[in-house]
Amino acid sequence: MKITAIKGMSDVLPPDSFLWREIEERARKIFDTYGFEEIRTPIVEPTELFVRSVGETSAIVEKEMYTFEDKKGLSLTLRPEGTAPVVRAYIENAMHAKDPIAKLYYFGPMFRYEQPQKGRSRQFFQIGAELLGAESSLADAEMLILLHRLFQGFGILDVRFEINSLGCKTCRPKYLEAIHQFLKGKEKKFCDDCQKRSKKNPLRILDCKKEGCRALTETAPTIGDYWCEACAQHYREVRGLLLAGHVKFKENPRIVRGLDYYCRTAFEVLCDRLGAQNAVAAGGRFDGLVKDLGGPDVPGIGFAIGMERLVLLMEPGTRYQVPGTSIFFALLGNEAQQAALSIMEELRAKDHCVVSAYGGSLKSQMRRADKLGVQRVVILGENEMQKGIAIVKDMKEGTQKEILMGRLVEELG
RNA sequence: GUGGCUAUGGUGUAAAGGCAGCACGGGAGGUUGUGAUCCUCUUAGUACGGGUUCGAAUCCCGUUAGCCACCCCA
Numbered sequence: 001m002k003i004t005a006i007k008g009m010s011d012v013l014p015p016d017s018f019l020w021r022e023i024e025e026r027a028r029k030i031f032d033t034y035g036f037e038e039i040r041t042p043i044v045e046p047t048e049l050f051v052r053s054v055g056e057t058s059a060i061v062e063k064e065m066y067t068f069e070d071k072k073g074l075s076l077t078l079r080p081e082g083t084a085p086v087v088r089a090y091i092e093n094a095m096h097a098k099d100p101i102a103k104l105y106y107f108g109p110m111f112r113y114e115q116p117q118k119g120r121s122r123q124f125f126q127i128g129a130e131l132l133g134a135e136s137s138l139a140d141a142e143m144l145i146l147l148h149r150l151f152q153g154f155g156i157l158d159v160r161f162e163i164n165s166l167g168c169k170t171c172r173p174k175y176l177e178a179i180h181q182f183l184k185g186k187e188k189k190f191c192d193d194c195q196k197r198s199k200k201n202p203l204r205i206l207d208c209k210k211e212g213c214r215a216l217t218e219t220a221p222t223i224g225d226y227w228c229e230a231c232a233q234h235y236r237e238v239r240g241l242l243l244a245g246h247v248k249f250k251e252n253p254r255i256v257r258g259l260d261y262y263c264r265t266a267f268e269v270l271c272d273r274l275g276a277q278n279a280v281a282a283g284g285r286f287d288g289l290v291k292d293l294g295g296p297d298v299p300g301i302g303f304a305i306g307m308e309r310l311v312l313l314m315e316p317g318t319r320y321q322v323p324g325t326s327i328f329f330a331l332l333g334n335e336a337q338q339a340a341l342s343i344m345e346e347l348r349a350k351d352h353c354v355v356s357a358y359g360g361s362l363k364s365q366m367r368r369a370d371k372l373g374v375q376r377v378v379i380l381g382e383n384e385m386q387k388g389i390a391i392v393k394d395m396k397e398g399t400q401k402e403i404l405m406g407r408l409v410e411e412l413g
Numbered sequence: 414g415u416g417g418c419u420a421u422g423g424u425g426u427a428a429a430g431g432c433a434g435c436a437c438g439g440g441a442g443g444u445u446g447u448g449a450u451c452c453u454c455u456u457a458g459u460a461c462g463g464g465u466u467c468g469a470a471u472c473c474c475g476u477u478a479g480c481c482a483c484c485c486c487a
Contacts, residue, residue, distance in 0.1 A: 002460090007478070059485050063414075081487085110487080115414075117481065126487060193484070209483090258486060269487095279487060306487030332446070362446045370448035381446065395448065 008122030022320035055260025078111035091295035119277035125307035141241030164255035175226035328369035332381035
């Protein structure tokens with residue numbers, strides 16, 4: 001029986017892995033320029049963490065988590081998202097006490113048990129960032145500007161930003177009540193999915209793609225009519241700052257987030273090239289979360305970018321650095337191998353990529369050198385060993401010369 | 414979780430119930446110790462399990478996986 005990767009989890013092989021590295025490096029550089037610092041949290045967390053943060057009735061917690069018991073019967077869960085673990089770490093390490101502001105980014109795998117399709121897998125990577133300790137609209141704007149900058153850095157220019165404000169704990173309940181009233185008596189007219197949604201998460205009905213439902217919700221109240229003055233003001237400021245920051249965006253009053261902890265600013269980065277899973281990044285403000293998880297009352301805002309979707313958008317023609325072999329040692333015989341080792345080490349210490357074959361005829365070794373695209377080959381066999389020299393061949397020119405062994409490192413520079 | 418489509422060497426493909434072939438890739442050679450091209454040889458496949466049939470890559474059923482969509486979301 002062949003052992004295969006499990007459904008929805010895939011390998012990233014070269015040369016794709018080079019593209020992944022490129023993306024990660026570009027992201028890190030940009031995070032640096034915004035003063036964000038990397039955090040690495042465990043992939044496994046107590047199940048409780050996600051139940052309390054993401055929400056008991058959310059789709060993620062209800063049916064998508066990889067949950068299991070450890071040997072002591074503790075319920076553990078493979079993280080389905082990145083914000084809750086970061087907030088847990090923030091509280092646990094009392095980061096608020098060291099600095100009122102924490103700006104953190106992460107890069108790593110998340111796990112959700114979903115039906116795989118284009119841009120959606122069970123293990124997927126996210127690049128995420130969280131800004132804790134700032135309630136100011138400037139924080140919201142900066143996160144969006146940072147996100148915008150990242151996409152520029154990735155060379156992806158055909159994405160669009162959509163934003164909304166979900167209100168806060170004083171105005172959101174009023175809106176929910178209004179939606180509830182609006183739907184009352186109409187439930188039967190909606191599609192089956194929406195009828196389920198009307199009980200659990202009525203806001204999602206506004207998100208339904210079916211035309212029938214869309215038509216019915218045409219006249220539904222929008223959150224904007226229910227914002228409290230503070231939320232309205234905050235949102236106004238965010239929009240103004242975005243304009244000043246040259247981030248183009250569209251207001252979409254129907255953006256709803258699937259995770260319970262979001263409030264106020266919510267946003268999505270969309271691209272038409274992605275098919276049904278058209279969001280490549282999303283995020284929002286989570287002001288009550290730190291407190292809900294037992295920490296101080298610290299506001300926060302963050303986003304996550306889906307790595308696989310990003311790769312899907314970048315793939316055509318993105319340039320990435322492949323280190324590439326620069327010097328190949330073609331060695332014949334055990335003595336030559338022994339003599340070459342220390343020289344190869346010296347060259348590696350000078351940052352050259354130096355490789356050899358592990359046997360075979362000179363012809364096959366040369367063929368391999370050519371396939372690897374190396375510039376120079378050092379040929380060292382019994383004849384050369386006797387003369388105390390090595391042959392250095394320039395593969396592009398096709399020329400070669402004899403070099404004294406002692407001068408080899410210097411010659412290859 | 415639901416529905417549709419798909420599954421042939423490492424990759425891309427051909428074979429419409431009757432010899433599993435081609436290309437690329439991988440390996441070894443083409444005189445004594447030299448990479449491209451070219452030439453020769455070689456490697457490797459019908460996803461898995463059943464069924465129909467004289468005979469199955471081909472038809473049927475199941476499983477698994479992939480893709481697409483619902484759902485959900487990054």
